[in-house]
Amino acid sequence: xxxxxxxxxxxxxxxxxxxxxxxxxxxxxxxxxxxxxxxxxxxxxxxxxxxxxxxxxxxxxxxxxxxxxxxxxxxxxxxxxxxxxxxxxxxxxxxxxxxxxxxxxxxxxxxxxxxxxxxxxxxxxxxxxxxxxxxxxxxxxxxxxxxxxxxxxxxxxxxxxxxxxxxxxxxxxxxxxxxxxxxxxxxxxxxxxxxxxxxxxxxxxxxxxxxxxxxxxxxxxxxxxxxxxxxxxxxxxxxxxxxxxxxxxxxxxxxxxxxxxxxxxxxxxxxxx
Numbered sequence: 001x002x003x004x005x006x007x008x009x010x011x012x013x014x015x016x017x018x019x020x021x022x023x024x025x026x027x028x029x030x031x032x033x034x035x036x037x038x039x040x041x042x043x044x045x046x047x048x049x050x051x052x053x054x055x056x057x058x059x060x061x062x063x064x065x066x067x068x069x070x071x072x073x074x075x076x077x078x079x080x081x082x083x084x085x086x087x088x089x090x091x092x093x094x095x096x097x098x099x100x101x102x103x104x105x106x107x108x109x110x111x112x113x114x115x116x117x118x119x120x121x122x123x124x125x126x127x128x129x130x131x132x133x134x135x136x137x138x139x140x141x142x143x144x145x146x147x148x149x150x151x152x153x154x155x156x157x158x159x160x161x162x163x164x165x166x167x168x169x170x171x172x173x174x175x176x177x178x179x180x181x182x183x184x185x186x187x188x189x190x191x192x193x194x195x196x197x198x199x200x201x202x203x204x205x206x207x208x209x210x211x212x213x214x215x216x217x218x219x220x221x222x223x224x225x226x227x228x229x230x231x232x233x234x235x236x237x238x239x240x241x242x243x244x245x246x247x248x249x250x251x252x253x254x255x256x257x258x259x260x261x262x263x264x265x266x267x268x269x270x271x272x273x
Contacts, residue, residue, distance in 0.1 A: 008041050011042050013026045019056065019057040023060070024063065025039070025064060031069070031120070036073060037082070040102055047106060058213045059111050061115050061128075062115070062202065062205070067118075067125070070123070071146075072084075072123055077150070082098075083098040099124060099156045102128065103156055113132040114132060114133070114205050115128070115135040116136055117137040119138065120141065120143075120144070123150075124154075127145075130164075131157075131161060133227075138201045139183050141195075142183065143174075143180070145175045147178070148178045149178040214268075214270075216252065216254035225245070226242060229241055
């Protein structure tokens, strides 16, 4: 199935169940590349939709078929087609207005995102998993920061994302060798928090999502913002931001409900107010 034969909504399928939304990369015959314009546009739109919907509390991101994502479309690279075509200044602009929109959209998505890595996550596909807040892998999954194998560099933010996920030395090893890291090693390295059998992957991801989704949505979003900001600011700046967001938290109806439920020894119900 050719990438241009599907609509953006078919390229990445979105489904909502309660407060959990699942995004499924849906080009399985091509191993779910994410450099195609339809996929890029769809992921950007879905992140914006999640931000605008306070009832969306968690997102699960996975791939259809046997792969999570093969990253860039290698055939397009060989043909110098799409975002990979043109003079150097055109290529630069193609990256900036193309695949680089994904890390920006995912990074600024206010909702916690779980990557359910169902199979190989290669190149930009590996980086896509690193963009997510939490990662669970199938035992059949592997990760490869394999750009060097194609004579290119991580063009989608991998050099920023991967060291933050697994540390500088291991990120350098993956980036300089391009070698695969299997699911067991990914668990040992802290790249993923859990490895499960393939048939249990989405169940495990949903169980984690449900544990997150029971919490107040605004508190979740503000906590994610603090975790993001903590990667790039000093302690004093983070403490100032924490104080400001905490003041907002104390004046939410969900905080009042949480206190009432705690003191009343009952389950809380949150509506995002």
